[in-house]
Amino acid sequence: MSTPLKRHEGLKPLSRDHHQGLLLCWKIREGLKKEVSPERIKAYASFFYKTQLIPHFAFEEKEIFPLLEEQNPLRKQAINEHQRLVALFTEDYDPEKAVTEIATALEDHIRFEERVLFQEIQHQTEEKILSEIGEKENELKTPDPDAWEDQFWQK
Numbered sequence: 267m268s269t270p271l272k273r274h275e276g277l278k279p280l281s282r283d284h285h286q287g288l289l290l291c292w293k294i295r296e297g298l299k300k301e302v303s304p305e306r307i308k309a310y311a312s313f314f315y316k317t318q319l320i321p322h323f324a325f326e327e328k329e330i331f332p333l334l335e336e337q338n339p340l341r342k343q344a345i346n347e348h349q350r351l352v353a354l355f356t357e358d359y360d361p362e363k364a365v366t367e368i369a370t371a372l373e374d375h376i377r378f379e380e381r382v383l384f385q386e387i388q389h390q391t392e393e394k395i396l397s398e399i400g401e402k403e404n405e406l407k408t409p410d411p412d413a414w415e416d417q418f419w420q421k
Contacts, residue, residue, distance in 0.1 A: 276400030304361035
């Protein structure tokens with residue numbers, strides 16, 4: 267078993283957001299396994315995108331990514347992945363294909379940020395700056411992602 271990554275306190279709120287994103291991926295897969303209609307799953311994914319991911323992406327793009335140089339390949343990758351995820355959540359196409367692609371792309375993106383991007387940011391950024399970021403992120407208030415009545419993943 268691999269050793270858990272050490273996360274600076276200032277980045278832990280973002281890691282908690284990432285945990286919620288991984289739960290979304292799990293819920294999508296559970297719904298598909300249980301043969302829940304893809305439209306129901308997509309409705310929840312859209313709710314999650316609007317209430318959780320839009321503010322999360324905006325925060326990362328304003329506060330986190332600028333900690334790396336503009337031409338840094340990790341920063342560029344993170345921005346490109348955000349753009350791809352926005353497209354997956356907002357484009358109108360086959361719901362089953364959409365939620366399947368969302369689950370894969372979102373999980374891959376979160377793993378990249380946690381295992382690679384945040385490690386690099388922790389390595390390059392002063393302690394004080396990371397602590398300030400954590401305080402700002404804690405001020406963001408989003409609805410509970412489980413405040414969705416149709417909890418299809420439990421049925």
